[in-house]
Amino acid sequence: MSILVYTENWDGKFKKLSFELVSYATGIAEMLNTTVTAVSIGKVDENELRKLGNFGANKIISINNDQLIALDSQSYTSVISEITQKEGAEVIIISNNNTGKALAPRLSVRLKAGIGSGVSRLPLNLNPFTVYKKVFSGNGYAHVVLKSDVKIITLAQNSFDLVETLNNTVIENVELTIDGSSLKTAVKDVQKQTGKILLTDAEIVVSGGRGMKSPDNWGPIEELAGLLGAATACSRPVSDEGWRPIGEHTGQTGKVIAPNLYIAVGISGAIQHLAGISGSKCIVAINTDKDAPIFEAADYGIVGDAFKVLPKLIEAVKEMKS
Amino acid sequence: MKILVCISNVPDTTTKIKFAEGNTLIDTTGIQWVINPWDELSLTRALELKDDAASGIKSVTVLHVGTATSEPTIRKALAIGADDAIRVNAESSDSWFVAFQIAEVVKKEQFDIIMCGIESSDYNGSVVGGMISEFLGIPSVSAVSGIRIENGQPVMTREIDGGKEVVTVPVPFVAIVQKGIAKEPRIAAMRGIMMARSKPVKLVEPVAVEPLTEIVVFEKPTPRAACKYIDADNPAQLIDLLQNEAKVI
Numbered sequence: 001m002s003i004l005v006y007t008e009n010w011d012g013k014f015k016k017l018s019f020e021l022v023s024y025a026t027g028i029a030e031m032l033n034t035t036v037t038a039v040s041i042g043k044v045d046e047n048e049l050r051k052l053g054n055f056g057a058n059k060i061i062s063i064n065n066d067q068l069i070a071l072d073s074q075s076y077t078s079v080i081s082e083i084t085q086k087e088g089a090e091v092i093i094i095s096n097n098n099t100g101k102a103l104a105p106r107l108s109v110r111l112k113a114g115i116g117s118g119v120s121r122l123p124l125n126l127n128p129f130t131v132y133k134k135v136f137s138g139n140g141y142a143h144v145v146l147k148s149d150v151k152i153i154t155l156a157q158n159s160f161d162l163v164e165t166l167n168n169t170v171i172e173n174v175e176l177t178i179d180g181s182s183l184k185t186a187v188k189d190v191q192k193q194t195g196k197i198l199l200t201d202a203e204i205v206v207s208g209g210r211g212m213k214s215p216d217n218w219g220p221i222e223e224l225a226g227l228l229g230a231a232t233a234c235s236r237p238v239s240d241e242g243w244r245p246i247g248e249h250t251g252q253t254g255k256v257i258a259p260n261l262y263i264a265v266g267i268s269g270a271i272q273h274l275a276g277i278s279g280s281k282c283i284v285a286i287n288t289d290k291d292a293p294i295f296e297a298a299d300y301g302i303v304g305d306a307f308k309v310l311p312k313l314i315e316a317v318k319e320m321k322s
Numbered sequence: 323m324k325i326l327v328c329i330s331n332v333p334d335t336t337t338k339i340k341f342a343e344g345n346t347l348i349d350t351t352g353i354q355w356v357i358n359p360w361d362e363l364s365l366t367r368a369l370e371l372k373d374d375a376a377s378g379i380k381s382v383t384v385l386h387v388g389t390a391t392s393e394p395t396i397r398k399a400l401a402i403g404a405d406d407a408i409r410v411n412a413e414s415s416d417s418w419f420v421a422f423q424i425a426e427v428v429k430k431e432q433f434d435i436i437m438c439g440i441e442s443s444d445y446n447g448s449v450v451g452g453m454i455s456e457f458l459g460i461p462s463v464s465a466v467s468g469i470r471i472e473n474g475q476p477v478m479t480r481e482i483d484g485g486k487e488v489v490t491v492p493v494p495f496v497a498i499v500q501k502g503i504a505k506e507p508r509i510a511a512m513r514g515i516m517m518a519r520s521k522p523v524k525l526v527e528p529v530a531v532e533p534l535t536e537i538v539v540f541e542k543p544t545p546r547a548a549c550k551y552i553d554a555d556n557p558a559q560l561i562d563l564l565q566n567e568a569k570v571i
Contacts, residue, residue, distance in 0.1 A: 010483055070487065073452070073462050096448070098481055101440060101498070102464035105421070105452025114418065114534030117447050130538065135445050139339040141541040142445075148534045154448075184461040184491045188477070192485035200483075204571065228571060246467065246502045247481065252335060252443060253359050253501045261570040272335050278543070282568045284560065285549070295549045300563060304554025316558040320565065 003029045004089035005038045006080060007052065008099055012044050016201050017095045019055050023163040024155055025093045026056025027122045037061060037087050039080060041068050046171065053169030055162060060171045067178045071099060072185040075178060077106040084111060084150065096154035097200060104154050114146035120159035120279075137252050137275035157200055158258035159279065199248065202231035204261045207250060209235040211266020211287060211306055215243035220310035221265060227317045233257070235267045251276035266306045269294025286310075323474075323493065325368045325382045326433040328424055328450065329399055330358040330442040331392040341540045348540075357395055359507070360439025366504040367469060368437060369403040377471040381405045385427060387420045387528075389413055400518035401510035407521070412528035416535045417445075421453030426529045428458060434493040435476055440465065440500040451498035461491035467502030
């Protein structure tokens with residue numbers, strides 16, 4: 001019996017969510033008095049793998065196979081479900097991001113395991129096994145009982161703090177032979193930016209809305225984001241207009257994020273936008289309209305013209321840094 | 323080729339959700355029900371593909387698991403342009419149950435592309451599409467933000483960290499669709515609304531299967547503390563608060 005964690009790396013470095021997942025799994029392992037096994041697929045060196053041990057992983061299974069470079073949901077499911085069975089894992093922890101959403105449901109069927117998705121706290125109860133998850137895009141939460149023997153939890157990103165737990169970690173490099181004909185996903189083209197902060201991984205996000213008036217006015221947003229080490233985001237009308245890439249759209253139908261700090265500039269705060277950001281630990285709103293709904297969701301607000309406020313804010317950040 | 327679009331019936335996204343019966347049920351009073359936003363975009367894209375004769379898409383069917391109360395949502399999908407509909411006549415208990423029912427229907431009827439929204443705006447499960455594909459043992463592509471047909475072969479764009487990938491998988495497969503698949507949801511025209519009345523809705527009885535999960539109680543989110551306002555002429559104070567009070571920078 002153990003807790004299995006599926007970790008993710010980006011260009012050989014673990015994403016922050018991987019450490020969150022391992023911290024969370026260690027929390028459950030303590031409740032169940034068992035151990036944590038982390039699975040890593042991809043080219044990750046030993047130093048990096050060891051970092052998982054800082055958050056409580058007892059065992060790390062590392063798989064580096066050229067045939068698993070692109071995400072093929074069926075073959076990944078086979079690999080993870082075989083490890084689950086071999087390890088006798090009772091609970092699988094996986095992120096509630098795009099990769100998790102691709103794999104968790106397939107694993108669920110393969111292993112006849114009930115899923116709690118978008119979970120943001122440790123289990124509320126072990127018997128029956130009850131998880132706490134978001135419903136109605138943040139307008140409610142549900143206590144969900146998972147009735148199956150094997151359970152899958154997809155963890156909402158940035159919902160669980162990193163907890164350092166030093167454990168003796170064993171690294172096991174596993175060689176796999178994969179039948180090429182079982183790989184169904186053919187990748188024709190990849191467009192990937194490296195070196196940029198991932199929006200879903202970012203601890204600080206600076207976001208612009210229609211109040212920015214034109215795509216040419218994004219300079220101050222990018223400058224502020226650069227100074228704060230933040231990712232940039234935008235509201236739906238802005239991405240619909242093509243002012244910013246679709247991948248920046250934050251909201252119910254776009255990306256759902258939960259950074260430590262979300263700065264909304266010129267965003268009125270429609271309920272659908274709030275659904276995408278309500279998990280943020282601290283929300284700052286800058287808007288000319290004092291009645292804009294964004295101020296109801298915000299912790300700090302400035303009623304004022306973004307084009308006047310942003311330059312002063314940028315100066316203040318520069319001063320703080322110097 | 324035939325497309326199946328799975329649709330979920332959800333409260334309008336502007337609804338203020340209330341719970342009833344000791345927080346064990348959704349209070350449905352006054353709720354406006356709509357097609358789940360991602361499913362509506364999937365349907366729009368499926369119809370755009372069918373409109374292009376060169377795509378080889380012959381029909382677009384919508385499938386819903388639910389009781390007769392969701393008929394208006396099914397009719398709306400037909401009014402938007404779906405050719406026909408299938409309703410599995412059951413109260414949906416959990417995603418496992420719903421995905422199982424859809425897979426059972428697909429086993430009997432042939433579809434080449436099965437489209438599902440990446441999540442439903444009610445229970446935010448994000449699992450039905452993936453489960454269907456695994457029940458059927460067919461490929462799935464998740465986070466699909468674009469789909470086109472090239473020489474009879476569906477080609478998809480999917481979102482990955484920091485970018486996009488263009489991928490293909492053999493048919494039949496499940497496309498799990500996110501934002502970007504279509505620009506705006508298609509709106510039903512009067513002619514479509516009239517035609518929808520006579521389009522066939524096939525009723526299928528559910529296959530018995532035990533759900534794996536159960537919601538025992540709901541909670542309202544804890545309200546946030548009131549917003550603290552800072553003078554627009556003094557943003558330095560904001561930086562001070564973020565640094566020393568909220569401790570987030």
